[in-house]
Amino acid sequence: MRIDGHLDLAYNGLNGRDLRLPLEALRASDPVQGQIATVSFPELRTSGLGLCLGTLFALPQTPDSPHGYTDAAGARAQALAQLEQYRRWEDEGLIRLLRSRKDVVGHLESLDSLHDGAAPLGVVLLMEGADPLRTPDDLPWWAGQGVRIVGPAWGATRYAGGTDAPGPLTALGRELVGALRDLQLTVDASHLDDAAFWDTVEIGPRLIASHSNARALVRGNRHLSDDMARAVAATDGVIGLVYLSSFIEDGWQDGQAGTPLSGLARHAAHYAGLVGWERVALGSDxxxxxxxxxxxxGVGRYRDVFALGEHLPAGENAGVLGGNWARWLSTHL
Structure with a gap:
């Protein structure tokens, strides 16, 4: 069973990428400049991926993204469009939206009973950055649509300090994290600044880090400190490994050759030494x-993601490549 804890499928689909195409055809017509696509539905099927956490990611306005959102209404509109994209894909039989533990268990059982690629990709919805929530009162509605995990931050949001944007939870953020706890939903700690992270721990929700590498190996508040990794594990959470070279090798620069995949295995082993191999998984992004x-x-397309297993202890491959997420989702979703 292969599971990925972080894929921005609908975001890419609404950026004009037709993920229904074979990867070579997608690359030939790719509207996204400067990025070599690695993900399409045929490519995911070939890789053996059976389930993923699929994001609802609203892009804020930045100098590089002048058409991003500037307020809650704009963020909500992006997330709603992505939700509709997932529903269209489900109608086409490409994915299956999984809204509960029962859905996950049933999907995993169906994958075990079918030949590879015969079942649609299972998708659990994860909201990356909470600005699409106009207020925390919106949370029950989004939960009703299938959102089971929310990351309060990306950069800074109205809810929390985030990547390269230090700060605590805001008053709205504290209210949101309390609501996530009370609804038995999960906080994605990826992108939370340290101050916001420890505020979240104090409130006491269940935690994962869907896509975060180890700060002990790469500097910066985008990555988890050792104490943060332990705090995620203390809630029975899982940590997903990111396949971006600059998140794997400290000082890696754009234009350099990709860092060796063994470097990502170092992050896996570091986390395992802190919290056990059963907490380490994929969040490829x-x-x-x-x-x-x-x-x-060596990772030129999605199917190459699972070559990481060649650099892991033999007895831990199955867990890191999918089994650890399967356990967590079957227990906590």
Whole structure:
């Protein structure tokens, strides 16, 4: 069973990428400039991926993204469009939206009973950055649509300090995290700044880090410190590994050859030494704002993601490549 904890499928689909195409055809017509696509539905089927956490990611306005959102209404509109994209794909039989533990268990059982590629890709919805929530009162509606995991931050949001944007939870953020706890939903700690992270721990929700590498190996608040990794594990959470070279090798620069895949295995082993191999999984973020031009050496398309197993202890491969997410989802979703 192969599971990825972080794929921006609908975001890419609404950026004009037709993920129904074979990867070579997608690359030939790719409207996204400067990124070499690695993900399409035929490519995911060939890889053996059976389930993923698929994001609802609203892009804020930045100098590089002048058409991003500037307020809650704009963020909500992006997330709603992505939700509709997932529903269209489900109608086409390409994916199956999984909204509960029962759905996950049934999907995993169906994958075990069918030949590879015969079942649609299972997708659990994860909201990356909480700005699409106009207020925390919106949370029950989104939960009703299938969102089971929310990351309060990306950069800074109205809810929390985030990547390269230090700060705590805001008053709205504290209210949101409390609501996630009370609804038995999960906080994705990826992108939370340290101050916001520890505020979240104090409130006490269940945690995962869908796509975060180890700060002990790469500097910056985008990555988890050792104490943060332990805090995620203390809630029975899982940590997903990211396939971006600059998140794997400290000091890696755009234009350099991809870092060796063994470097990502170092992050896996570091986490395992802190919290056990059963907490280590994949959160590849493939095509999440980067493509094959920035992935590790030898990872030129999605099917290559699972070559990581060759660099892991033999007895831990199955867990890291999918079994650990399967356990967590079957227990906590």
């Amino acid at each position: 493939m095509d999440g704002g980067f493509g094959a031009e920035k992935t590790p050496a």
